[in-house]
Amino acid sequence: MSKAYDIIVIGGGHNGLTAAITLARENKKVLVLEKRSMLGGIAAGEEFHPGYSTTGLLHDTSGVRNRVIKEFTLEKFGLKTKQGKPTVGLLSKQGDCLPLSNDVEATAAAISKFSAKDAAGYRDYMAFISAIRPFMKNLLDEQPPDLSALGTKQLWGLLKKGLALKRLGKKTMMEFLKVAPMSVADFLNEKFETDFIKAGIAAPALYGSFTGPWSSYTTLNLLMLECLAGEHIIGGPQALIAALEEAAKNAGVDIKTNAPADKIVLDAGRKVSGVKLADGETFTAPVVASSCTPQVTFYDLLQPNQISYALEHAVKHYRSRGTTAKVSLAVNKAVTFNGVGGLEFYRTGNSFDDMERAFDPAKYRQSSAEPLLDIHVPTVSKPNLAPAGHSVISILVHFAPFNLKDGWHDETKKKLFDSVMKTLESYSPGIASSVVGSEVLSPADLESRYSLTNGHIYHGEEAVDQIITRPFPLCAQYATPVSGLYLCGSGSHPGGGITCMPGYLGAQTILKNC
Amino acid sequence: MKWKEWAGYYAVCSYETLHDSEYYAFRNSAGLLDVSPLFKYRVTGPDAAAFLSRIMVRNIEKLAVGRVSYCCWCDDYGKVVDDGTVMRRGEQEFFVTSADPCYSWFSRFLRGYRVELTDISDQVAGLALQGPTSRDILKQICDADLDALKYFATCKARVNEFEIYISRTGYTGDLGYELWVKNEHALKLWDAIMAAGRNYDIRPAGLDALDVTRVEAGLILKDVDYFNALHALIDERKSSPYEISLGWTVDLERAPFNGQAALQTEKEHGSKWAIVGLDINWPELEELYYKRGLPPVLSNHAWRSSIPIYTAKDKRIQAGYATSGTWSPILKKNIALATVQKQYDKIGMELQFEVTVEHVRHTVSATVCKTQFYNPERKTSTPKFPKS
Known part of the structure; x- marks a missing residue:
């Protein structure tokens, strides 16, 4: 028995659900197909050891746009947010922990203990971020400009972006144009002198990229993340999914879990007509929105002869070299790093040279000997994720290349785990003896569990040529050359991370076209 | 004897000062022409027919074993890249000839198909035996049932100690055969045909005589009557199959293939x-x-x-x-x-x-x-x- 829908959304992660809600709120009949037994994808909480859970593969929820929260009235569905980014402890090898908080003055004061110059540099840096924020929001929170056909409409869109840039004022505009293509190391070296502070501020720019701190354009990545961070979600990604699920049901979205899509079905006219599941069940709809990666969408969900050579070529050359692994630890005590406890987030980095050294092996298909750690202790705000008094440490490990020379298997995963534990031990002595359970997810595991091509956490690198015209010019406006097929995942503008924006803007395009 | 360059080889234009006698051999007795410079590919595997159907404008899945199809292949925009023949030698084995090197083009579509594509251009020689007496000559040297071999059919045959493939195809518009043989047997095949053809007024023939016959037969030539879309410097030089008299080879009503949408539009709106x-x-x-x-x-x-x-x-x-x-x-x-x-x-x-x-x-x-x-x-x- 097949039921007809207006739109089928493939993938029940934050972007899939956002797209579904956006569409259903405009009275479309929407079905969400999720291959796993639970919704959420990389934002789903996972029990990795009996009694111990994480709040999602990714940690950072500060990119979720207020616009989506407000429009969907997610507070009504239980979502609680807190203004600004959560405080992160920047760790140094010398035993320091600098709390980088949402309060610029408090942070500057904390920095001044290390360097007065850096305290001034931080104020200067944050002032620059505030100044360029309107332009970055204009660039990343709206439909991407259509560069493929420069008609009056498209030129008008570009002009508006140009005006937003000009409105920054000459000084800020020139500064932005100067620094955006720079390496994050060069950029921060101009403002700061303390190594671990520079490295800690820079670190997020490298997550999910195939770059080290000395790679060009990494400043642009940093600026995007800084500018778009608004409020963060209490309870982590998992809490966002719970609210989205309620909002979806409230909007009348049909959700089917354990429903892995096998193929997008096209009719004789090569137009989308539905989705066939792995078990053969078929759902019909004239429109399919895929929140899967571009490779899964075009290579796995379509037959090879259903895409043009131009598309085949574009997908083939879309870069998504996964370099992130996940280590989750169940710990039988409250944890501290460099003597500081009670924070939910910590970051290592230490120095640009250490970060570059962590990235280098990835180029040669090897893992970092001393990886860069993005540490989340979700039990700080949500103690019930572990037994009383115990902690969960959820770590995104950079860099662990998807195409590891020796392949990903128990032995190489053990090696990765050991390098993580060794690094962790230097910040939290004795932690190894407190670990009662653990899980290591290699990029290969991320690919099989979450359908992330090459295990790339952002559905593709956020390189300068893969933003704005994301994933590639042929599909940069969410519509694809396959009639009726749209993209609405992290492989589309404005990119990866937990933001809900690709889903939201993709759905807007569908509403405009259908 | 005159020579010219053909796909990196020296090829004979005419064996004598003028090509007239070679032309008349094609039309009245038999001419033997070396067509080895053609590009040749072997496509094998469970998805070989589906793979070729995706590339070619014809539905190769419908091509019966032992049959040959003349067809062309297009880019995304329905413009012709090249033309050639596809021979089905087995359920999962095809032999493709082309005028331009096409390995790079074909290989772009391998993803998702269980096929092996091999460029066998320099492993296999081709001889075209064309003319009214060609069947009688070929009968002298091989064991194939040539009286039963239909136009655009292909079969395997034995010549002395080696094997050849015969296809009843050609570029002269006359009774004729193209013979495909491993390099090491090519000279022996040539000698066997020439010896057997002595009583049938066979002549070695060159490209000048062929050119006359192919115009008489209305057979188009790449880089002369049309251009490879991948090499065309401007869009105006690109042609669809409909525009170069190959519209009859286009099979639109089937699984998607390269250029299908554009060809459908052109068919509806005219060329x-x-x-x-x-x-x-x-x-x-x-x-x-x-x-x-x-x-x-x-x-x-x-x-x-x-x-x-x-x-x-x-x-x-x-x-x-x-x-x-x-x-x-x-x-x-x-x-x-x-x-x-x-x-x-x-x-x-x-x-x-x-x-x-x-x-x-x-x-x-x-x-x-x-x-x-x-x-x-x-x-x-x-x-x-x-x-x-």
């Missing part, structure tokens, strides 16, 4: 160009020369230069251009293949063909006709299966 045959008025041409006190002058070779074609009504309006032509010795006609705007492609239409006599441009009338100027019954007939 811009068409290739037609032109029968150029001889008395008018003779008259032009006569007026200048000259006998009519014709090239003794087939020509391949672009000649403007005008409308009959107004010689200032260009209807198209001829791309190749020849004096047809067997038809006693001055013929050409021309690309004309679609509205001028109706059989019997009068057009004007430009000629230059004593440095002055003139036109003579030319009648639009089928591209197949010469089409003998023996080309397609099969002794064992006479037409009822």
Whole structure:
């Protein structure tokens, strides 16, 4: 028995659900197909050891746009947010922990203990971020400009972006144009002198990229993340999914879990007509929105002869070299790093040279000997994720290349785990003896569990040529050359991370076209 | 003996000063031509037919084992990349010939298909044995049932100690065969055919004679009558199959293939160009020369230069251009293949063909006709299966 829908959304992660809600709120009949037994994808909480859970593969929820929260009235569905980014402890090898908080003055004061110059540099840096924020929001929170056909409409869109840039004022505009293509190391070296502070501020720019701190354009990545961070979600990604699920049901979205899509079905006219599941069940709809990666969408969900050579070529050359692994630890005590406890987030980095050294092996298909750690202790705000008094440490490990020379298997995963534990031990002595359970997810595991091509956490690198015209010019406006097929995942503008924006803007395009 | 470059090889234009005797061998006895410079590919595997169907404008899945298909292949926009033959040697084995190197193009579509694509251009030699006595000659040296081998059929055969593949195909528009043999046996095959053909007036033949026959047969030539879309410098030089008289090879109603959407649109909305045959008025041409006190002058070779074609009504309006032509010795006609705007492609239409006599441009009338100027019954007939 097949039921007809207006739109089928493939993938029940934050972007899939956002797209579904956006569409259903405009009275479309929407079905969400999720291959796993639970919704959420990389934002789903996972029990990795009996009694111990994480709040999602990714940690950072500060990119979720207020616009989506407000429009969907997610507070009504239980979502609680807190203004600004959560405080992160920047760790140094010398035993320091600098709390980088949402309060610029408090942070500057904390920095001044290390360097007065850096305290001034931080104020200067944050002032620059505030100044360029309107332009970055204009660039990343709206439909991407259509560069493929420069008609009056498209030129008008570009002009508006140009005006937003000009409105920054000459000084800020020139500064932005100067620094955006720079390496994050060069950029921060101009403002700061303390190594671990520079490295800690820079670190997020490298997550999910195939770059080290000395790679060009990494400043642009940093600026995007800084500018778009608004409020963060209490309870982590998992809490966002719970609210989205309620909002979806409230909007009348049909959700089917354990429903892995096998193929997008096209009719004789090569137009989308539905989705066939792995078990053969078929759902019909004239429109399919895929929140899967571009490779899964075009290579796995379509037959090879259903895409043009131009598309085949574009997908083939879309870069998504996964370099992130996940280590989750169940710990039988409250944890501290460099003597500081009670924070939910910590970051290592230490120095640009250490970060570059962590990235280098990835180029040669090897893992970092001393990886860069993005540490989340979700039990700080949500103690019930572990037994009383115990902690969960959820770590995104950079860099662990998807195409590891020796392949990903128990032995190489053990090696990765050991390098993580060794690094962790230097910040939290004795932690190894407190670990009662653990899980290591290699990029290969991320690919099989979450359908992330090459295990790339952002559905593709956020390189300068893969933003704005994301994933590639042929599909940069969410519509694809396959009639009726749209993209609405992290492989589309404005990119990866937990933001809900690709889903939201993709759905807007569908509403405009259908 | 004259030579020219063909796909990196030296190929014979004519074995004698003039190619006339070789031409007459093709038409009256048999000519043997080395076609080894053609590019050759082997495609094998469970998805071989599906893979080729995705690339070719014809549905290769429908091609029966032992049959050959002449077809072309297009880019995303329905513009022809190249043309050639596809032979189905087995359920999962195909042999493809092309004029241009196409490995790079074909290999772009391998993803998702269980196939192996091999460039066997330099492992396999090709000999074209063409002409009315070709069947009788070939019978002398191999064990194939040639009386049963239909037009555009292929089979394996044994010649002495080695094997060859025979396909009843050719580029002369006559009864003929193309023989495919491993390099190491090529010379032995040549010698065997020449020895067997002695009593049948066989001659080695070159490309000049072939060129005359192919124009008579209305067979188009890449880089002369059309251009590979991947090499065209400007879009105007690209052609769809419909525009180069290969519309009949396009099978639209099937699983998606390269260029399908564009070809469907073109079929619905019409094409811009068409290739037609032109029968150029001889008395008018003779008259032009006569007026200048000259006998009519014709090239003794087939020509391949672009000649403007005008409308009959107004010689200032260009209807198209001829791309190749020849004096047809067997038809006693001055013929050409021309690309004309679609509205001028109706059989019997009068057009004007430009000629230059004593440095002055003139036109003579030319009648639009089928591209197949010469089409003998023996080309397609099969002794064992006479037409009822």
